[in-house]
Amino acid sequence: xxxxxxxxxxxxxxxxxxxxxxxxxxxxxxxxxxxxxxxxxxxxxxxxxxxxxxxxxxxxxxxxxxxxxxxxxxxxxxxxxxxxxxxxxxxxxxxxxxxxxxxxxxxxxxxxxxxxxxxxxxxxxxx
Numbered sequence: 001x002x003x004x005x006x007x008x009x010x011x012x013x014x015x016x017x018x019x020x021x022x023x024x025x026x027x028x029x030x031x032x033x034x035x036x037x038x039x040x041x042x043x044x045x046x047x048x049x050x051x052x053x054x055x056x057x058x059x060x061x062x063x064x065x066x067x068x069x070x071x072x073x074x075x076x077x078x079x080x081x082x083x084x085x086x087x088x089x090x091x092x093x094x095x096x097x098x099x100x101x102x103x104x105x106x107x108x109x110x111x112x113x114x115x116x117x118x119x120x121x122x123x124x125x126x127x
Contacts, residue, residue, distance in 0.1 A: 003027065005027070005097075020076055022075075036062040036071075065099075
């Protein structure tokens with residue numbers, strides 16, 4: 001069995017700059033990983049001809065991971081960049097749990113913005 005889970009405290013999916021993002025990761029694997037990392041990341045996604053970008057903002061390394069394990073985590077969120085959706089690209093934030101060397105992983109996305117709504121970068125067509 002290979003199961004990975006990321007649980008954010010209070011099931012939150014929206015955060016503001018400077019806030020703490022707190023939660024717990026769990027895994028149950030056939031073999032113990034040599035290294036386990038939880039990465040705070042942002043990445044862009046868009047039209048096929050645009051170059052995607054990904055950045056690991058912070059990483060927590062869990063020492064001596066076992067085959068079945070549970071660990072708490074806490075990240076202080078940076079000032080930016082904010083999540084946004086535009087006509088040609090989006091910027092998304094997430095937490096990625098990675099087992100090494102197998103590279104098994106899973107990701108949970110969240111909205112990162114100074115307001116309570118997402119940011120949409122659209123435009124109005126002139127009539």
